[in-house]
Amino acid sequence: MMNEPLYVRISEDIRSKIKSGEIPYGSRLPAERQMAENYGVDRKTLRKAIALLSEEGILNCMQGKGTYIAKPQIPYQVEMLDDLEQMILSSGMEPSTRVLYTESRKAGRKYAALLEVEEDTEIFRILRLRSGNGEPIALMDSYVVSSLVPEIETVDFEMHSLYGVLKQNGIEVRRIDEKFTFAEISNPEAAILKIEENGIAFVTDDRTYDQYQRAVEYTKSVINHQKLSIDVSFRLK
Amino acid sequence: MNSRLVEKIEDYIYENRLGPGDRLPPEREFCEQLCVSRVTLRQAVKKLCEAGRLTNTQGKGTYLAEERIVRNLMEIEAAPQDAYKLIGIQKQIAGGSVNIKLKLQPRSEVYQIKRIRMADQARISIETSYIPVSYLKAVDFGQLEEKTMYSFYNKELKGSLTKKDIHISIGKADFEESEWLGIKENAPVAVEKHLLYQEKTPVEYLISVSSVDRIQYIAELTAEEGGEE
Numbered sequence: 001m002m003n004e005p006l007y008v009r010i011s012e013d014i015r016s017k018i019k020s021g022e023i024p025y026g027s028r029l030p031a032e033r034q035m036a037e038n039y040g041v042d043r044k045t046l047r048k049a050i051a052l053l054s055e056e057g058i059l060n061c062m063q064g065k066g067t068y069i070a071k072p073q074i075p076y077q078v079e080m081l082d083d084l085e086q087m088i089l090s091s092g093m094e095p096s097t098r099v100l101y102t103e104s105r106k107a108g109r110k111y112a113a114l115l116e117v118e119e120d121t122e123i124f125r126i127l128r129l130r131s132g133n134g135e136p137i138a139l140m141d142s143y144v145v146s147s148l149v150p151e152i153e154t155v156d157f158e159m160h161s162l163y164g165v166l167k168q169n170g171i172e173v174r175r176i177d178e179k180f181t182f183a184e185i186s187n188p189e190a191a192i193l194k195i196e197e198n199g200i201a202f203v204t205d206d207r208t209y210d211q212y213q214r215a216v217e218y219t220k221s222v223i224n225h226q227k228l229s230i231d232v233s234f235r236l237k
Numbered sequence: 238m239n240s241r242l243v244e245k246i247e248d249y250i251y252e253n254r255l256g257p258g259d260r261l262p263p264e265r266e267f268c269e270q271l272c273v274s275r276v277t278l279r280q281a282v283k284k285l286c287e288a289g290r291l292t293n294t295q296g297k298g299t300y301l302a303e304e305r306i307v308r309n310l311m312e313i314e315a316a317p318q319d320a321y322k323l324i325g326i327q328k329q330i331a332g333g334s335v336n337i338k339l340k341l342q343p344r345s346e347v348y349q350i351k352r353i354r355m356a357d358q359a360r361i362s363i364e365t366s367y368i369p370v371s372y373l374k375a376v377d378f379g380q381l382e383e384k385t386m387y388s389f390y391n392k393e394l395k396g397s398l399t400k401k402d403i404h405i406s407i408g409k410a411d412f413e414e415s416e417w418l419g420i421k422e423n424a425p426v427a428v429e430k431h432l433l434y435q436e437k438t439p440v441e442y443l444i445s446v447s448s449v450d451r452i453q454y455i456a457e458l459t460a461e462e463g464g465e466e
Binding site for chain 2: 109233234
């Protein structure tokens with residue numbers, strides 16, 4: 001820590017003040033001169049600290065208007081075996097879920113392969129819109145093996161997360177195989193996600209495995225990339 | 238939502254073992270086979286085109302698209318089909334954002350290494366690495382055409398690398414990127430920013446830009462012993 005340049009330490013201090021709520025989202029940073037004085041540094045060092053935070057999208061510098069605390073962009077933290085709701089929560093936004101459609105159906109060729117079941121296995125589809133502070137973030141199309149959750153069609157997925165419901169039924173998420181790619185988005189999805197028509201969105205394909213190595217659910221999500229960036233962090237062995 | 242029809246078309250592709258470059262049946266015939274109207278079929282085909290599975294050439298029919306190049310995010314060595322073309326290497330004083338990302342002291346020197354990353358001869362990405370001069374062993378220029386930067390670190394450094402952060406966003410191709418990748422200027426691109434760490438010190442900052450319709454990422458996430466925190 002001692003070796004870190006001064007501007008890094010200042011940026012860490014500002015970062016922690018934003019995180020603790022001492023400096024609220026959307027508010028303006030005090031004037032550069034004043035801040036430099038408070039930290040006892042020259043303005044050049046302070047500017048570097050601010051540049052570091054702008055680079056990370058934490059601050060927004062607006063020419064001639066000062067520096068603002070950017071509204072949080074949600075990192076889609078891949079290393080966490082968490083659902084989107086947790087990610088939205090941990091970025092300080094209020095998550096909400098709308099169930100747009102549910103359906104009981106036979107797996108068929110495609111979902112039988114994805115869920116590693118027979119084609120005539122009963123599966124349950126849930127199409128959900130996840131939002132943060134009321135702004136649409138992701139459209140998630142999930143397919144679950146019905147027998148894993150008794151009376152799955154009566155579960156309120158606006159109140160309960162899918163992982164939560166699986167957990168209540170003794171299913172522990174152990175592994176997720178993820179694929180990310182990109183797709184052009186047209187209506188109705190574009191309108192639902194408030195993305196411009198024919199804009200590009202992230203598309204993720206997740207397959208979740210439980211403690212018995214069973215594939216328990218498959219979800220395809222379309223994500224508004226302006227609301228959620230993809231962040232992966234992993235340890236090297 | 239015509240997702241059932243999309244699924245039916247995917248089943249058709251699977252059952253008929255269609256691969257990249259193969260053609261779907263002519264529209265009228267395919268409509269009859271699937272018992273749907275042309276309008277409905279077109280909507281479903283459009284969805285699959287947007288997802289990059291099909292390509293639609295005006296008046297020539299609908300074909301299966303090239304498969305995307307798969308990048309494993311958890312892998313730091315190059316995949317066997319990967320090759321690089323070196324397009325620039327220089328020692329320079331780290332500029333603003335590079336200096337900041339690598340948490341360097343002012344006026345520190347870094348290598349900037351620019352390469353095209355290819356897969357099966359196709360240019361997929363343009364990669365720019367920034368590495369503090371002190372971390373690299375003597376660079377063998379020939380090998381820069383084959384391996385990821387990881388291969389060039391000195392032994393001590395390699396053994397102590399601890400973490401990699403990757404941030405992926407969607408951006409627009411600038412002129413240079415569009416020229417190298419053979420796409421239009423301002424076309425959407427996948428922008429990866431990688432930071433490789435030794436303990437808490439970042440040792441490489443890499444920016445990789447790829448055309449969005451050629452690339453796919455994979456990752457396998459597992460719960461650590463003892464479950465989630």
